[in-house]
Amino acid sequence: MPATDPFNVVFLGAGNIMFGSDEGPWNHSARFEKKLGDRFRMLAVVDPNLPRVHQTIATKRTDPAVRHAYLNTEVYGTLDDLIAAYKGKEDTIRVFVIGLPPAFRGGVTTGTDFELRVSKAFPNAHLFIEKPVSTGSLEDAFKLGEILSQNIPRIVSVGYMMRYLRAVSHVKKIIDEQKLIVMATNARYACAYPSCMKPDWWDKSLSCGPIVEQATHFCDLSRFFGGPVDLGSVQARALEWNEPAGKLTKIHPGVKEETIPPENRIPRATTAIWKYKTGAVGHLTHIVALQGASYSCELEIFADGYMFIIEDPYNTPRLRIRSPLSDEEEVIVCKDDDPFLEEVSVFIDAIENKDNYIVRSPFIDACETYALTCAIRIASERK
Numbered sequence: 243m244p245a246t247d248p249f250n251v252v253f254l255g256a257g258n259i260m261f262g263s264d265e266g267p268w269n270h271s272a273r274f275e276k277k278l279g280d281r282f283r284m285l286a287v288v289d290p291n292l293p294r295v296h297q298t299i300a301t302k303r304t305d306p307a308v309r310h311a312y313l314n315t316e317v318y319g320t321l322d323d324l325i326a327a328y329k330g331k332e333d334t335i336r337v338f339v340i341g342l343p344p345a346f347r348g349g350v351t352t353g354t355d356f357e358l359r360v361s362k363a364f365p366n367a368h369l370f371i372e373k374p375v376s377t378g379s380l381e382d383a384f385k386l387g388e389i390l391s392q393n394i395p396r397i398v399s400v401g402y403m404m405r406y407l408r409a410v411s412h413v414k415k416i417i418d419e420q421k422l423i424v425m426a427t428n429a430r431y432a433c434a435y436p437s438c439m440k441p442d443w444w445d446k447s448l449s450c451g452p453i454v455e456q457a458t459h460f461c462d463l464s465r466f467f468g469g470p471v472d473l474g475s476v477q478a479r480a481l482e483w484n485e486p487a488g489k490l491t492k493i494h495p496g497v498k499e500e501t502i503p504p505e506n507r508i509p510r511a512t513t514a515i516w517k518y519k520t521g522a523v524g525h526l527t528h529i530v531a532l533q534g535a536s537y538s539c540e541l542e543i544f545a546d547g548y549m550f551i552i553e554d555p556y557n558t559p560r561l562r563i564r565s566p567l568s569d570e571e572e573v574i575v576c577k578d579d580d581p582f583l584e585e586v587s588v589f590i591d592a593i594e595n596k597d598n599y600i601v602r603s604p605f606i607d608a609c610e611t612y613a614l615t616c617a618i619r620i621a622s623e624r625k
């Protein structure tokens with residue numbers, strides 16, 4: 243019998259990832275609505291930008307398809323206000339979705355200990371946490387990961403949604419069935435920079451730069467196939483903003499890059515290589531060069547006899563496969579694939595079936611991706 247009971251969720255942060263924007267297909271509220279249907283109840287939203295949240299909730303209430311979920315949504319400006327309001331009824335909240343900027347979370351010290359405060363006040367709630375896990379101390383991120391993993395019944399999933407692409411599942415299945423060992427991964431992530439409209443994104447002191455903030459998706463996917471990385475092997479080079487080839491002409495007018503201290507401006511292209519612990523090699527190029535709106539992203543995975551190429555993960559993902567059977571590539575177009583829906587769906591199924599193992603991005607593993615992106619950034623900045 244499918245469950246019919248209300249499923250109570252609280253959103254911490256109410257920005258683009260949570261409620262959608264023109265920046266891309268991300269919008270967690272839409273995926274929770276789709277997965278849970280009539281069962282979905284948004285109990286509360288916490289975000290200091292109260293007028294915007296009230297407006298967002300009011301708009302949701304005008305949509306008959308989802309109105310039921312938002313009829314009683316409460317809005318709080320701070321986590322402390324939510325904690326105070328839920329004293330004695332903590333267990334009514336089943337899930338927290340944490341989508342505020344990483345500067346406030348991913349740590350264990352005051353100001354970065356958001357998840358810790360949530361997990362202490364609501365020990366039985368499950369957590370869905372956005373990437374990157376942190377922009378602060380790597381050691382503290384791992385400490386937090388250890389603490390979160392001590393409470394076993396709690397499901398914690400990190401928003402590396404590309405792990406849930408159908409193309410990714412298909413490649414994983416072939417690798418498992420054929421008992422392949424990945425020999426090399428080659429990732430290219432080219433963003434369309436006029437659509438990067440947030441001033442913080444252009445400031446390394448706030449976002450940690452485009453490898454930690456954006457290429458993290460492809461570093462994570464590379465690790466998903468290649469396995470643990472020998473961090474000491476990471477080498478990288480960057481094209482910086484003030485070098486002749488680094489000039490960009492179409493930065494969004496809302497971003498005043500000239501007001502960002504020169505040392506905090508982001509590189510335009512970064513290329514990195516590393517060794518996996520198996521001996522396999524990894525390569526990444528991240529580029530801030532394309533105009534228009536669509537990104538161009540591609541990941542190649544090689545193993546004995548096989549080449550897999552995952553293309554266009556944000557739009558219409560395609561998978562090209564060459565196998566020992568033929569030099570001719572098989573092409574699989576994954577129409578209507580929605581990895582954001584799949585990651586939310588798996589998270590909820592994990593909670594309802596009490597099955598931690600189906601979550602593809604546990605917190606500690608996501609810390610390893612953070613470690614790789616930090617190592618690339620540090621190596622690329624080395625003179």
Ligand SMILES: NC(=O)c1ccc[n+]([C@@H]2O[C@H](COP(=O)([O-])OP(=O)(O)OC[C@H]3O[C@@H](n4cnc5c(N)ncnc54)[C@H](O)[C@@H]3O)[C@@H](O)[C@H]2O)c1
Nearest residue numbers: 255256257258259268288289291341342344372373374401
């Ligand atoms: N998986 C993806 O593809 C994807 C896409 C977009 C964003 N993200 C991630 O989601 C996170 C948020 O990004 P965004 O684009 O939604 O940012 P955003 O700036 O649009 O929204 C962040 C929101 O957090 C709120 N906020 C700030 N401090 C807060 C606090 N202490 N408590 C509660 N709310 C607070 C802000 O007022 C804002 O509304 C980032 O980590 C980003 O990397 C992931």
